[in-house]
Amino acid sequence: MIINYYTYDKTTLEVDHLPKKLVRQSEMDELPMAALLVEPLEPAQGKAVLVCDFDENGRPQSTEYIPDYRGETIYNKLDPSNSEVVNELGDIKQGWTLKPAPSKYHTFSDASDDWELTAGQAQLQHSDAVKLHSNNIDSLASQVTSNWGRFAEEYEITEAQAEQFKQAGYQGECGSYVTSYAVPKGISNQEATDIILAQAQSLRDLQSELRVQRMRKYELSSCASVADVEALSQEIQTNIKILGESYA
Incomplete structure (x- = not known):
């Protein structure tokens, strides 16, 4: 049997x-x-x-x-940054939930059994997002400007010599800075002068466009949602990076 x-x-x-x-x-x-x-x-x-x-x-x-919630993470309803992993059988202990808070601005509602965002907290979240992304835009623009300005004094002297040489009808002494550019490239002093002046103007144009992009940070306040703030910030920062990479 x-x-x-x-x-x-x-x-x-x-x-x-x-x-x-x-x-x-x-x-x-x-x-x-x-x-x-x-x-x-x-x-x-x-x-x-x-x-x-x-x-x-x-x-x-x-x-x-x-x-059986073993192995799952639970979150404190009063402090969602406080979490722990369940290792015992049975119901989730009082004051905890399986649902992670969407953000630090949300509070848990026992009535709806979910995290909610009050009007006041939503406004604070939006304001903080605007400040954060405005600072990010400024920081990135500062990095680009700093990179462009590594040899600012050298550029200024080179441009000044090139401008003077051009005003002289490309005659006479062009200056050592212009010559030091022309010789390694195997071009004439006149060609070097034109390139130097064109590059100087290009940098000024880029600096002007960089300011335009950086000032767009004030558009962030008009965004309807935090997601929109993040999307616009990403767009502006992408444009700034492109500008930064376009001048070496």
């Missing part, structure tokens, strides 16, 4: 759904005292199957479902 039975974890009482078999050849063949002799409930998502209803001999008579 073959008898199916189930074992379970003695600490958590969780059932092992893989049945064990006892080939009973005589009355002396005994089942383990803790064996579950009835078929347990089917496994279910988010639930653990535990044995229950123990008789006077300590043998379970049935099974039950218990919530």
Whole structure:
């Protein structure tokens, strides 16, 4: 005679759904005292199957479902930055939720069982986003300007010599800065002068456009949402990066 039975974890009482078999050849063949002799409930998502209803001999008579959130992260409703991982069976403890807060500006509402953003907090979130992204735009523009200005004094002297040489009808001495540009490139002083002046004007044009882009940070305040603030900021910063890369 073959008898199916189930074992379970003695600490958590969780059932092992893989049945064990006892080939009973005589009355002396005994089942383990803790064996579950009835078929347990089917496994279910988010639930653990535990044995229950123990008789006077300590043998379970049935099974039950218990919530199982082990391994999942829960968040404190009053302080969503405070989180922890569940490691025990059962319901989530009071004052905690499985739902992460969308932002630090949200507060938990027990009425809706979800995080909510009050009008006041939404305004603060928008204001903080505008400040943050305005600073990001300024910082990026400053980096570009700093990169352009690494040899600012040298550029000014070179341009001044080139301008003077051009005004002289490209005659006479052109200055060492112009010459030091022309010789390595194998071009004439006149060609070097024209290139230097064109580059100087190009840099001024880029600086003007950089200011235009940086001043667009004031458009952020008019954005309807934080997402719009982030999108516009990204657009402006992309434009600034392109400007920065266009002059070496």
